Amino acid sequence: MTGREDLLLGFRLAVGGGRGSIVRLVLSAAGIGLAVAILLIGASAGTIKENRDQRAFDSYVRSEPIPDVAPLFYNSTTTDFRGQAIALVHLRPTGPNSPLPPGVDRLPSPGEVFLSPKLDELVASDTSGLLRPRLPGKPAGLIAAGTTLNPNDLIAYVGTDTMQNGTTIYGFGAEPAYHDVLENGILMLLLIGLFVLLTPVFIFIGTISRLGGAARDRRLAAVRLAGSSARQLRRITAAESLVSAAAGLVVGAALFLLFRGAVTNFQVLRFGLYPKDLTPSWPLVVLIVLVVPALAVVTAWFAQRHTIVEPLGVVRETAPPKRRLWWRPLPILVGIALVVPNFGMASELGRAAPIAGAVLLMLGIPAMLPWLLERAVSRIKGGPPSFQLAIRRLQSDSGTPSRVVAGVCMVLAGAIGLQSLMAGQAVEQGGYQDTMAGRMIVHAEGPMADQAVAAARAVPGSADFQSMRSMYFDLSGALVSFGVADCPTIEASTGATGCHDGDVFAEAPSFHKGQSVTLTDMAKRQQSWTVPVTPRTLAPKPSGIAGYLGVHVLATPAAMTGVDLSAASISVSLRDGTANPDFVELVRNSVAPFGWQASVTAYNQKRITDEAQRIGDARNILLGGALFVLLLAGVCLLVLAQEQVRERRRALGALSATGVPVRVILRSLLWQNGIPLLLGIVIATGIGIGIAAVGKRMFWKALYVDWAAVGVLAAATIAVVLLVTASTWPLVRSAAKTESLRAE
Known part of the structure; x- marks a missing residue:
């Protein structure tokens, strides 16, 4: 027989050897197919990283001035809805050529919001009516699919004409200002892990390729009796192995395409992929197509190295070599x-x-x-x-x-x-134990801060308030957090007792009566303040608002004579006094009309x-x-x-x-x-x-x-x-x- 006829005979023996051959072919194709699907996913790792890096690049803001470009005021806040984080990106243009964020062809007008596809689906599916009031505007369009970092990201672009102190940007699309060494280390370990997970796949392919070795030897003995040479048997064996490998490649490609089509439904932790991300590199695809059949053939030949196929039977070594x-x-x-x-x-x-x-x-x-x-x-x-x-x-x-x-x-x-x-x-x-568990922090700034805090306090069931205004000052080159609160808040959030209006508390022992500092509020306005009394020792409780804000100096309102606190940010800690499961959503809705000026943070038992x-x-x-x-x-x-x-x-x-x-x-x-x-x-x-x-x-x-x-x-x-x-x-x-x- 010619080489071509040997190969055709091998193909016929692989698929025409009766029920047993078909069962072995199906089992081999299933095993090799799953392995090939995993290899194709691994071969997409480079594309996944490139696409994600490109999307991250496109969304990164550029703060360097660009000639003839009107800057854009940009402020991003986050709200949660039943455990899902929603990014609210507030945008205020200063001219007709202000830069556009990725995924939109125009900026939202004041009172409009553009929603990411997943956020639009969430709003449409919400039957409680608690999510729609969270959006500070009327939905006017969608952010183009494929432009958010993850397909399941919940993002809203919010148009505003009142924001004054947001980040001034001149474009989108820039490299990060720094590279996270920790993130690079994790990436390196993930790459090692990818190698660890893919290498055994080749071992499994080789093992599955040995399937049906005894039955194959008996068939080859019959072919040997018909006059085939040892070289022809090797070609027949290769052809039989190639059938299983080819079937496995087809099955693996089908499994990969099925997974690729449904990949957007898989949220891997906080990350997700688009179907286009799962695009294996063509050189790696060619390598897989060549290596899998070659590995199957070599493994089948290697398995026969201690077997002698004769016309009247098969002889194997009685004991495997040491x-x-x-x-x-x-x-x-x-x-x-x-x-x-x-x-x-x-x-x-x-x-x-x-x-x-x-x-x-x-x-x-x-x-x-x-x-x-x-x-x-x-x-x-x-x-x-x-x-x-x-x-x-x-x-x-x-x-x-x-x-x-x-x-x-x-x-x-x-x-x-x-x-x-x-x-x-x-x-x-x-990770550290969060002793703020059960509390919510409402943070507000800007001219509407007092109204935002009042709206949160008016939510039915609000209880156990702790309110503090925050500023900071420079002490010997270090920024020190400064807070102003009434005596009930100070006693509840610190170990102090017997507080009187007019007292001052400080952690630093060098802080003394008569010392002058320059206070800076959120509007970057500076005011001089002199310590009116000898400060008492400050020991914030982790469960209090003072510990949450990390203040180092705390004063009562009467000690702030001559200081305008209207531009200081306000943080209020409160609890649910009614055991309402949607209480936190009601609080978030109460401050939603104030847009970027107010945010709500709710805490679980563990913060990391x-x-x-x-x-x-x-x-x-x-x-x-x-x-x-x-x-x-x-x-x-x-x-x-x-x-x-x-x-x-x-x-x-x-x-x-x-x-x-x-x-x-x-x-x-x-x-x-x-x-x-x-x-x-x-x-x-x-x-x-x-x-x-x-x-x-x-x-x-x-x-x-x-x-x-x-x-x-x-x-x-x-x-x-x-x-x-x-x-x-x-x-x-x-x-x-x-x-x-x-x-x-």
């Missing part, structure tokens, strides 16, 4: 050599060496695990019958389970390391810094990705388990015929899958903690082993193995019958 150790520790040793020296983060070498070392440490898992598993099971003897059956199976073939488990454990090690590293940084960056929030988001992204790849591992294990039961159907029937109970066979399968997994979890945990120790020195100070994440990942892995094993039980019960011993 695995060599000399090269397996090399990735781990080189990785340690790269991470132990401290090159410093200032140089390219200092940044690249620890990352390469961490990656090599993870690559050491698939290199070492098969050898460790082989040595571990070779020394095990005795035990219950189910255990002995499992050990004997692992002794005869430990390669297949170790390959799958190696991929799973690589995911575990990387996820454990990065999760622990980010958990330590989150602890260091800080922005840095800790970003780290927590990155942790959750990596954890979700790890669980998704574990799902792929479960599919791979399921496909292999089903095929192994089919191939061992006669052996299982023989065991049952000789008196071995079916429950013993079922337990042996559990041992067979569980032993490699437990060994892999131990290795993955150790290497994961090592990676966290490396990252500790790379980026931050804290090393904190996130045992909760370790437990979640280990439990998810064990659950996958249990579910896969349970899924094979019906097929095992069917195989463990005497009918399985029949032969034609």
Whole structure:
């Protein structure tokens, strides 16, 4: 036969070998397809970053004056509606050529608002009537889809003609004034995590490509009997593997396109993607299309290296060759050599060496695990019958389970390391207990501040008021927060007792009677003030308005003789006295007519810094990705388990015929899958903690082993193995019958 005929025969054998061949083709296509879909998503990482960076660039304001451009007054405030943040961007042009924000072709007129598509949907779906009054104007248009940073962003452009002290801008589209080192560090760790999650996918593809090896060998023996040479058998094997790989590519592309079309419905933490973001780089697509079939063919050839296909049957080596150790520790040793020296983060070498070392440490898992598993099971003897059956199976073939488990454990090690590293940084960056829980802070400024505060106090159920006016002054080059409040507020928000109107309180011991300072209010107006009395010690309570504002000097109204407080900002703390679940929405609605001059902040039990929030988001992204790849591992294990039961159907029937109970066979399968997994979890945990120790020195100070994440990942892995094993039980019960011993 010619080479072309060999390939055509291989295609026919792959799809025309009866029901068994079709089942194997479907299972292989499903497993490879899911892996290809994950690879295509990973190949879109560059486009995702580029598109998001471009959208962020387009929305960033430019404050440098531009000739012949009328400036735009710009003020962005935030309001919440039932846990969803809504950005209200107030805009006041100063001329006909004032710059336009992205997504609109004109600026909203006073009394108009332009809504993002998701905010427009939210307003239309709100049946409570509490959201519409929050918008300081009449909806007059939509912000163009695809121009907001995330598809689910809730943004309103608000037209105004009264704003005087907003940010003066001359255009949109600029680089940020600074680059966040912390954010760059998180981005680097996410890129490492992407590598960690994608590398095992290739291991799973190679493992699935070995599916149906015994049945393929029997077919090849028949072809050999018909006169085919060994070289022709290799071409036939390649053709059979290419069919599964091609089907997997088609299935993977379909899954990717389905996910791409629905990606806007997925809100990953606080972030979202547009369908156009999931556009893989064409060079990477070509690489995937070439690598997946090549990997399938090479794996199928590699699986036959110890098999001799003869015309009258198939001869396999009775014992698998002993695995060599000399090269397996090399990735781990080189990785340690790269991470132990401290090159410093200032140089390219200092940044690249620890990352390469961490990656090599993870690559050491698939290199070492098969050898460790082989040595571990070779020394095990005795035990219950189910255990002995499992050990004997692992002794005869430990390669297949170790390959799958190696991929799973690589995911575990990387996820454990990065999760622990980010958990330590989150602890260091800080979340802190919010003792303002249950309170709302109404902050108002400008000429309408007093009216905004009065409107909030008039909401039915408002109680427990603490009100304070705020200014600041310069003390020895440092800005000091200054507050003015009545005695009930001072006593409620500090540890002071016996307050009298005219008292002054200060944290700084150097602050003294007769000292003169220059107070500055929100309108940038400066006034001189002299301390009239000896200040008392100030000790703000975290639960009070003074602690919330972080004031260092606090005065009563009578101590402010001669100072005009009308332009000072006002902050009022209040509570709900009626247990109304919509109380906070009523308060927000009460100040909504005052636009940028008033805002409301409601507190939960826990407040965290922005840095800790970003780290927590990155942790959750990596954890979700790890669980998704574990799902792929479960599919791979399921496909292999089903095929192994089919191939061992006669052996299982023989065991049952000789008196071995079916429950013993079922337990042996559990041992067979569980032993490699437990060994892999131990290795993955150790290497994961090592990676966290490396990252500790790379980026931050804290090393904190996130045992909760370790437990979640280990439990998810064990659950996958249990579910896969349970899924094979019906097929095992069917195989463990005497009918399985029949032969034609």
